[in-house]
Amino acid sequence: MLEGILTGLSTALSLTNIFMVSTGVLSGTLIGMLPGLGPISAIALMIPITYGFDSASGMILMAGVYYGAIFGGSTSSILINAPGVAGTVATAFDGYPLAKQGKAGKALAVAAYSSFFGGTIGAVFLLLGAPLLARFSTSFQSADYFALMLMGLVAVSVFTPKGQFLKAISMTIIGLMLSTVGMDNVTGTQRFTFGQLNLFDGISFLLLAMATFALSEALIITLGSQHDNYQAFLTSDLHNLKVSKKELKEIAPTIGRSSVLGFLIGVLPGAGATIASFLAYGMEQAFSFGNTKVKFGDGNLKGLAAPETANNAASTGSFVPLLTLGIPGSGTTAIMLGALISYGVQPGPQLYTESPEVFWSVIISMYLGNVVLLILNLPLIPYIARLISLPQRFLIPFILFFSLIGVYLVSFNTFDIYMMVGFATIAISLRFLEFPMAPMLIGFVLGNLLEDNLRRSLLISNGKLEFLWERPITLAIFSITIIILTFPLYRFIRSKLQTKNNL
Amino acid sequence: MISRNFIKYWTIRQVITIVTTFLLVSHYLIADTQVHRLHFLIPGGAGGGWDGTARGVGEALTKSGLVKHISYQNMSGGGGGRAIAHLVKTAKRQQDTLMVNSTPIVIRSLQKIFSHSFQDLTPIAAVIADYGVFAVVNESEIQNWQQVVTLFQNDPSQLTVSGGSGRGSMDHLVAALAFQAVGEDPKKVRYIPYDAGGKAMAGLLSGETKILSTGLGEALEQHRSGQIRILAITANERSPVVPNVPTFKELGYEVVFINWRGFFGPPDLSQEKVKIHSKTLKKMFQTPHWEKVRIRNGWKNLYISGEKFHNFLMQQESMISKLMKELGFL
Amino acid sequence: MSKNRFGAVVIFGFSIAYGMIALHFPVPPAFNDSASPSSFPISLSAAGIIVSMLIFLLPATSAATTPELTSKGILRVFLLLLLMIFYGFVIKIFGFFVSTILFLSIGFSIMGERKLKVIFLTATVTTIIFWVSLTQFLKIYLDSGSLSKFVFGLLNLD
Known part of the structure; x- marks a missing residue:
């Protein structure tokens, strides 16, 4: 194994390859910042360029693009509340409030550190445990996935501020409802499409996220603006990347917990980075329950570090089923599989036994992408953060353009633009009625997975409900979910007791 | 103001x-003023199967110098229907446009999902093929297809067959076809749909389902590494990549199913243009550049063009239509 | 009526409408399903009805902060919404290049920028940067719009 790692390192560390990975990271970051172009499109668009290179260089370039695009996505999520990939939705929950308070530099730095450590810890697990974890990745069945998705929904919405609980639930339901639009995955029946071809594939995540997060936020800023030269964000502290020792101490355990959780969720081919980020966010809320200075959702550093760590650890974890079983768990790993095959690497158990040096060099390349990302992007952060110091009269049209063109570049359908305007208008109205948008998007993201796995479990069990408790994994996840559900009750009782004591 | x-x-x-x-x-x-310019219309997003086929063919065509310049346009939506509608609507200015497509276009045309059918378009040529296969996990007690048939005849409700797409789509239809050929009621097949081939494979490996119906390309690596065993293939003859897997024909069942990928032109394309396009594609097969692309992607060549391609499609359509009627989808 | 209750009524109405549509899905061929395509939507609709009724009935505690409002802001948002619809309309006709310049220029003017030179230069430079990086580096195909195709079709330049 050591030998394999060393050969992997020596090929990776040639001058050409360092140049390759740097180019990849930079272009990936730039591409990923445009909301419509996530890691999937970034890699798809970059692969043809790499065909002329030898496979090691190609792979390393791709690793750079991959990590760059993920970081680019977090950047737009933090700076302008525009999560272009489902895995960065939770990043916006606390990242964007930080940017609004003028701490964009710090938020980006925390995101970069968290992704780096998430990726690092993930890579260590991958090196040590990949062959062993292969069994774990096929141990989950549909019923377990259903339980996991339910836990994800509950974990985030339970910890809403006082008085918001029911409203959060109602918005989650709306999100679930929106996820049912389009062709039914099981029977092929068209649901809520009204005969519209444009709705046949359902509402795209990107469209809904851009309309209800980025557009509605930009328009709400505009609603309140008094002066033409008004700046949308506080910009005094923009370039300050410093994370104090105290803050580091605070987020260190978060990073530790989230990377383990994220990695394990990522190993499951039916779960992935999105659910990992939500669960990590929920877990942090549970751990710091009742003793936070900054509320979650108002710019809590833990709330930013947790999802960023978890989604990167999960992306690394998804290499376990890819490399050991040859199974792509997500869209991103599917495109990686295609890319690896085109470099002459056929992922699967044979790779590990027959050509371990290739196995190790894939992992080393990916890890190198992670390292170079941190080294290159930290000095760039002040410049990236400066984007939001533009005067509002320029910034707002830019944000609108960014969001619209990001969606349009994926579908080239003007219907999508009209639909975005509609959703943005509804989102603004609901926000005035003090109904939160975040639970809606969580419901939407998890809706399809929830329904699919539930219906598949029912099909397999012949309509009997026993699948809910027959398997130990399902039962365990349900038990944890129930424990989480008791938190609001606990909070309620405690506040009652406190008022009693004060009397 | x-x-x-x-x-x-x-x-x-x-x-x-x-x-x-x-x-x-x-x-x-x-606009490129070159005569030799093609435009590829891709009904799905960047990174999908159609996208890979179009860009792979495009790479071979441009690198070998057969075509000077190729542009790619991704137009997803409507399960591929938006691109078809677009091609039909703007046919006049799409004389040098080729749309990539595959077997699902036949199925979805039958289901009347599209506002148009593949018959409205001009078939140019099929370029690559994949075949349906049935697989079990390596530890399974099922050793061959005959045992599957016996199990099905005893109690079809005990035999779960999974696939990477919804009911009425290709994986399901191939399974229905296979059991129909045995003389059983295809409606009794207990099909369990997953939303991606990889997830269906994970489901099989987790022991959730008994048999997997999928494409050879998606099961090859797991078969080679001994995680799963492929029991039978829907090809005409044995595939050189899995020489020990019998075809249904050998087993005595008339089950042949080819999942092709190929190109279509706009409606009423002139015979002259059809000839130019299909000749260009034919020439591509002789180039080393194509061979490189093909091997890289693990594709199998299948060149059928013009009238033959049209007849092949009509034949596939009537077979699928008959099956879907029997299953109650039409 | 308080904001909470108004919102609850909206969600209640939406849930009812959603559930009504879900009741009338075409029935797919029977494969002994225990859950049909409408089962999940109908239970969501029921959940939506119950939760919105609870919000309506239970006493509300307002915790969120309502966004600010100015009359100038309202006008601008209205114009920006129209501008986005306009963008969707013109991008089909003029293609990416011209429509984006138009969109950004009008957007900057709506937001209060007065210097025409600044407006036009910023919009054009941004558009060119985007156009070049999308079409030349990433090789994304951008349609040149139906108008230019029509004009050039007439001139027979193709």
């Missing part, structure tokens, strides 16, 4: 001049 300012500074004529200048410039920057 804004418009008043605007008019004060810019007369209408100036505005028109600027707009037309931009139109001219952008047109010349986009």
Whole structure:
């Protein structure tokens, strides 16, 4: 194994390859910042360029693009509340409030550190445990996935501020409802499409996220603006990347917990980075329950570090089923599989036994992408953060353009633009009625997975409900979910007791 | 207020001049005046199967010099229906446009999902093929297809068959076809749909389902590494990549199913154009550049063009239509 | 009526409408399903009805902060919404290049920028940067719009 790692390192560390990975990271970051172009499109668009290179260089370039695009996505999520990939939705929950308070530099730095450590810890697990974890990745069945998705929904919405609980639930339901639009995955029946071809594939995540997060936020800023030269964000502290020792101490355990959780969720081919980020966010809320200075959702550093760590650890974890079983768990790993095959690497158990040096060099390349990302992007952060110091009269049209063109570049359908305007208008109205948008998007993201796995479990069990408790994994996840559900009750009782004591 | 300012500074004529200048410039920057130029219309997003086929073929065509310039347009939506509608609507200016597509276009046309059918388009040529296979996990007690048939005959409800797409889609239809050929009721097949081939494979490995119906390309690696065993293949003859897997024909069942990928032109494309396009594609098969692309992607060549391609499609359509009627989908 | 209750009524109405549509899905061929395509939507609709009724009935505690409002802001947002619809409309006709310049220029003016030179230069430079990086580096195909195709079709330049 050591030998394999060393050969992997020596090929990776040639001058050409360092140049390759740097180019990849930079272009990936730039591409990923445009909301419509996530890691999937970034890699798809970059692969043809790499065909002329030898496979090691190609792979390393791709690793750079991959990590760059993920970081680019977090950047737009933090700076302008525009999560272009489902895995960065939770990043916006606390990242964007930080940017609004003028701490964009710090938020980006925390995101970069968290992704780096998430990726690092993930890579260590991958090196040590990949062959062993292969069994774990096929141990989950549909019923377990259903339980996991339910836990994800509950974990985030339970910890809403006082008085918001029911409203959060109602918005989650709306999100679930929106996820049912389009062709039914099981029977092929068209649901809520009204005969519209444009709705046949359902509402795209990107469209809904851009309309209800980025557009509605930009328009709400505009609603309140008094002066033409008004700046949308506080910009005094923009370039300050410093994370104090105290803050580091605070987020260190978060990073530790989230990377383990994220990695394990990522190993499951039916779960992935999105659910990992939500669960990590929920877990942090549970751990710091009742003793936070900054509320979650108002710019809590833990709330930013947790999802960023978890989604990167999960992306690394998804290499376990890819490399050991040859199974792509997500869209991103599917495109990686295609890319690896085109470099002459056929992922699967044979790779590990027959050509371990290739196995190790894939992992080393990916890890190198992670390292170079941190080294290159930290000095760039002040410049990236400066984007939001533009005067509002320029910034707002830019944000609108960014969001619209990001969606349009994926579908080239003007219907999508009209639909975005509609959703943005509804989102603004609901926000005035003090109904939160975040639970809606969580419901939407998890809706399809929830329904699919539930219906598949029912099909397999012949309509009997026993699948809910027959398997130990399902039962365990349900038990944890129930424990989480008791938190609001606990909070309620405690506040009652406190008022009693004060009397 | 804004418009008043605007008019004060810019007369209408100036505005028109600027707009037309931009139109001219952008047109010349986009349009290539080369005769040998093709435009590929891809009904799905970047990174999908259709996208890979179009860009792979495009790479071979341009690198070998058969075509000077190829542009790619991704137009997803409507399960591929938007691209078809677009091609039909703008047929006149799409004389050098080829749309990539595959077997699902036949199925979805039958289901009347599209506002048009593949029959409205001009078939150019199929280029690559994949075949349906049935697989079990390595530890399974099922050793061959005959045992599957016996199990099914005893109690079809005990035999779960999974696939990577919804009911009525290709994986399901191939399974229905296989059991129909045995003389059983295809409606009794207990099909369990997953939303991606990889997830269906994970489901099989987790022991959730007994048999997996999928494409050879998606099961090859797991078969080679001994995680799963492929029991039978829907090809005409044994595949050189899995020489020990019998075809259904050998087993005595008339089950042949080819999942092709190929290209279509706009409606009523002139015979002359059809010939040019299909010849270009034919020439591509002889180039080393194509061989490189093909091996890289693990594709299998299948060249059927023009009238033959049309007949092949009609034959596939009537087979699928008969099956879907029997299953109650039509 | 308080904001909470108004919102609850909206969600209640939406849930009812959603559930009504879900009741009338075409029935797919029977494969002994225990859950049909409408089962999940109908239970969501029921959940939506119950939760919105609870919000309506239970006493509300307002915790969120309502966004600010100015009359200038309202006008601008209205214009920006129209501008986005306009963008969707013109991008089909003029293509990416011209429509984006138009969109950004009008957007900057709506937001209060007065200097025409600044407006036009910023919009054009941004558009060119985007156009070049999308079409030349990433090789994304951008349609040149139906108008230019029509004009050039007439001139027979193709």
